[in-house]
Amino acid sequence: MTHPEPVPATPLVSVRDVTFSYGGPAVLHHVSYDVMPGQFTGIVGPSGSGKTTLLKLLLGTAKPTRGTVERVPGLAFSYVPQLETVNWNFPVTVADCVLMSRKPRGLNPRPSRSERAEVSEVLERLGIADLSRRHIRELSGGQQQRMFLARALVRRPSLLLLDEPTSGVDVQTRHEVLHLLDDLNRDGLAIVLTTHDLNGMASHLPHLLALQHRVVASGPPHEVIVPSVIEEVFGARMEILQHLGLPLVVDSVPTESSTVSDLRSSAAITDPANGSVGVR
Ligand SMILES: Nc1ncnc2c1ncn2[C@@H]1O[C@H](COP(=O)(O)OP(=O)(O)OP(=O)(O)O)[C@@H](O)[C@H]1O
Numbered sequence: 001m002t003h004p005e006p007v008p009a010t011p012l013v014s015v016r017d018v019t020f021s022y023g024g025p026a027v028l029h030h031v032s033y034d035v036m037p038g039q040f041t042g043i044v045g046p047s048g049s050g051k052t053t054l055l056k057l058l059l060g061t062a063k064p065t066r067g068t069v070e071r072v073p074g075l076a077f078s079y080v081p082q083l084e085t086v087n088w089n090f091p092v093t094v095a096d097c098v099l100m101s102r103k104p105r106g107l108n109p110r111p112s113r114s115e116r117a118e119v120s121e122v123l124e125r126l127g128i129a130d131l132s133r134r135h136i137r138e139l140s141g142g143q144q145q146r147m148f149l150a151r152a153l154v155r156r157p158s159l160l161l162l163d164e165p166t167s168g169v170d171v172q173t174r175h176e177v178l179h180l181l182d183d184l185n186r187d188g189l190a191i192v193l194t195t196h197d198l199n200g201m202a203s204h205l206p207h208l209l210a211l212q213h214r215v216v217a218s219g220p221p222h223e224v225i226v227p228s229v230i231e232e233v234f235g236a237r238m239e240i241l242q243h244l245g246l247p248l249v250v251d252s253v254p255t256e257s258s259t260v261s262d263l264r265s266s267a268a269i270t271d272p273a274n275g276s277v278g279v280r
């Protein structure tokens with residue numbers, strides 16, 4: 001019996017040889033990248049390397065200066081912005097804030113019973129159902145992040161884009177967010193996020209794109225978190241250790257600006273963008 005040839009999956013978003021400028025010099029050069037169904041990608045690179053800009057191109061809120069960005073027709077996607085960019089004083093409860101994100105439904109702005117039930121279900125899934133009547137200002141960083149995930153999920157996306165979902169949150173919250181995203185990805189949701197955090201976030205993801213105004217490398221963490229790529233992207237010498245089967249970036253070259261404790265230790269385990277996260 002002959003089997004039909006497997007049909008190659010169509011990318012959800014296809015970025016082809018894109019160069020982009022905000023008006024001055026180009027901030028992205030000749031970027032090509034396909035977001036595949038079910039993929040979970042972390043875009044890594046230092047501040048200013050073009051991570052958010054690439055997300056904007058995927059979303060369509062920025063248009064390429066040269067090259068093309070194609071989305072599959074009718075693609076449902078949700079975007080979770082950096083928490084720092086949000087006005088938390090907006091007078092609204094968690095449940096209402098999530099409801100406000102649902103897709104517009106004709107002229108009637110009142111949520112239906114089924115929409116309210118759906119919001120409750122999503123809040124339950126994210127473990128914040130008990131906070132639904134709370135004002136959004138009264139949430140912790142991790143709870144805020146979950147609420148934004150809830151807002152994204154009620155839109156039933158096929159692709160979820162998140163800008164720095166773990167910046168400014170503690171280690172426990174980072175773990176929780178990572179696990180939640182992993183669960184959602186296992187259910188088939190494609191996820192693209194940006195992160196500075198190589199050790200706490202990027203090394204745990206299945207696929208990475210290393211960006212420094214261009215794509216320096218793309219592949220699984222053990223191919224991307226390697227000295228040649230990390231040094232080119234972050235512009236600093238790094239050593240990469242293996243820890244529990246994952247690459248671990250170590251800043252092994254003390255610099256003039258190192259702290260006393262950095263200098264005393266033989267090696268500081270470092271997030272290249274955010275500074276030392278632990279000292280051996
Ligand atoms: N609206 C804008 N107008 C002009 N220049 C911009 C604008 N937004 C970003 N830039 C510039 O484009 C470059 C890439 O910015 P981008 O925000 O994509 O970087 P990033 O990798 O997301 O950085 P970060 O890690 O700090 O969030 C930077 O030099 C930035 O100053």
Ligand SMILES: [Mg+2]
Nearest residue numbers: 051052053163
């Ligand atoms: Mg950014």
